[in-house]
Amino acid sequence: MTSTLDGLARDFFARHPELTLAALGARDNAAALDPSPFGVKVDYRAAERHPDLVERYRAANALAFPGELTLPGWVLSDLYLLPGAIGLLLCRASLLDVPTRKRLGLSPDDEAIAAAYLAAPTVVPRAFVGVSLLSLVPKIVAGAWVKALTLRMLGARRLRGVAQWANPSVRVHTRMGPIRVVSAVPGTHEFRAKSFVYESDLSDEARWTAAMARRASPTPAMKVRATDEAALAALLARAEAGERIYLVPPGLDASGHLLVHVDEARALADGAATAGVASAPRG
Secondary structure, X not given: OOOOHHHHHHHHHHHOOOOEEEEEEOHHHHHHOOOOHHHOOOEEEEOOOOXXXXXXXXXXXXXXXXXXXXOOHHHHHHHHHOOOEEEEEEEEHHXXXXXXXXXXXXXXXXXXXXXXXXXXXXXXXXXXXXXXXXXXXOOOOHHHHHHHHHHHHHOOOEEEEEEEOOOOXXXXXXXXXXXXXEEOOOOOOOOHHHEEEEEEEOOOHHHHHHHHOOOOOOOOOEEEEOOOHHHHHHHHHHHHOOOOEXXXXXXXXXXXXXXXXXXXXXXXHHHHHHOOOOOOOOO
């Protein structure tokens, strides 16, 4: 059984040799990135020299996020490409289903974007905010792998993001390990009422590996229906009051329930520290 993220990545690309890892960003950003996350070589594409790929990314993003969530061109330039890099899994367009390929205006032999992820840098060193995740090739875990590879490429140690409780993307986010429920979404996010802020701790390689491989995870203390507004509001209130509440892999089960775990030991330790009392060491 593979026991490292490098090994899992190697296995993934061995199963899917049609995929390659690339990154798209401003030319000068390349030097700041890990060129071989989990041992996988990154083909860096400078946006200034690859305008066709920039347009293909924007088209794929518009397909994944239509209507009010459509990505404006200036946001792509100013907030995606200039400060960072978009992680990409590339393939021949023949890998996409025919309706998707036609909507993107691609021929079977064209280069296509199979999956993509953008995490934005923050004022906290090595902490990022997840912005955009898309996958056009379902059932091969491409979304989880493009997210994991991009985060390692960026050198991220901590990630915050916004997720919708009932969205299957929760299953992708928990491939990075249990995600902590932090708070309601600040500001005027279009889906604020059905969303939450989550945090991933990327510093624990063993936990991340187990989550990517879908091995054993903490037992959920309860299951909450992802559409139960009252129960979800209560969870958010507890999280904002300081309780360490997590969604544990896979996060959202097949019946539409969130798998909730409360870290009682961590909560007690935090409470003791706040009160100025040293907690007992654990063996």
